[in-house]
Amino acid sequence: xxxxxxxxEFSIADPSGSRSDETAVRRSVDLDLPADEAWHLVRDDDERxxxxxxxxxxxxxxxxxxxxxxxxxxxxxxxxxxxxxxxRLAWTWWPADDDADTSRVEIDLAPxxxxxxxxxxxxPVTPAARPATGTAFALAA
Amino acid sequence: MAESTGxxxxxxxxxxxxxxxxxxxxxxxxxxxxxxxTELADEIPVSRQAISKHLDRLAAAGLxxxxxxxRETRWSATPEPLADARRWMASVGxxxxxxxxxxxxxxxxx
Numbered sequence: 001x002x003x004x005x006x007x008x009e010f011s012i013a014d015p016s017g018s019r020s021d022e023t024a025v026r027r028s029v030d031l032d033l034p035a036d037e038a039w040h041l042v043r044d045d046d047e048r049x050x051x052x053x054x055x056x057x058x059x060x061x062x063x064x065x066x067x068x069x070x071x072x073x074x075x076x077x078x079x080x081x082x083x084x085x086x087x088r089l090a091w092t093w094w095p096a097d098d099d100a101d102t103s104r105v106e107i108d109l110a111p112x113x114x115x116x117x118x119x120x121x122x123x124p125v126t127p128a129a130r131p132a133t134g135t136a137f138a139l140a141a
Numbered sequence: 142m143a144e145s146t147g148x149x150x151x152x153x154x155x156x157x158x159x160x161x162x163x164x165x166x167x168x169x170x171x172x173x174x175x176x177x178x179t180e181l182a183d184e185i186p187v188s189r190q191a192i193s194k195h196l197d198r199l200a201a202a203g204l205x206x207x208x209x210x211x212r213e214t215r216w217s218a219t220p221e222p223l224a225d226a227r228r229w230m231a232s233v234g235x236x237x238x239x240x241x242x243x244x245x246x247x248x249x250x251x
Contacts, residue, residue: 029241051243100150124152
């Protein structure tokens with residue numbers, strides 16, 4: 001029981017006193033591609049669908065809608081928040097059948113010698129913070 | 142907030158623990174509960190009223206629950222949402238490992 005109550009892995013306070021990202025999932029990968037080509041893989045629906053492992057469509061403007069299907073068939077709705085070509089794509093998403101599970105995803109592209117580093121941060125957010133625009137658009141299948 | 146599934150949202154659980162004092166309240170209740178707000182105020186340097194607010198927030202996230210004993214309200218930890226949060230971190234991490242692996246592979250396509 002004591003182990004179950006450990007909060008160490010959710011350690012939040014950092015020396016600066018601000019909230020850190022330790023409750024976020026953070027992953028990155030280095031690609032041997034210039035930023036514009038890496039961006040195409042992130043931004044283009046067909047390319048993104050291929051590496052997401054399921055259909056993925058977004059209206060790439062702030063406030064635009066998105067729809068993702070996980071490899072296991074789970075449908076997710078999304079509200080696009082940030083679109084900075086060549087640099088950043090961010091959205092909030094949630095499974096269509098589970099409104100408690102809401103999170104924010106940010107994909108950042110940064111130049112590195114010989115390529116581009118793609119960094120993903122996903123952090124859970126309170127469903128109350130979910131943008132209202134997410135399902136306002138009907139996306140063509 | 143999480144009415145449709147009957148469980149607290151991971152974002153609410155981690156948000157409830159994102160405050161140092163509230164985290165300390167939770168840790169005290171988990172270690173030595175059930176405790177009253179007054180008992181907690183004796184060991185944590187904030188007012189009983191502030192402790193009560195923190196307990197309410199923790200309760201909304203499903204992390205503590207209260208029982209009334211006579212005129213006293215005693216608080217105990219209900220840590221199941223922490224296990225949910227752990228599962229969330231693990232499954233989201235695995236999903237991104239998979240996606241970024243596929244992205245790297247696709248980027249090497251001739």
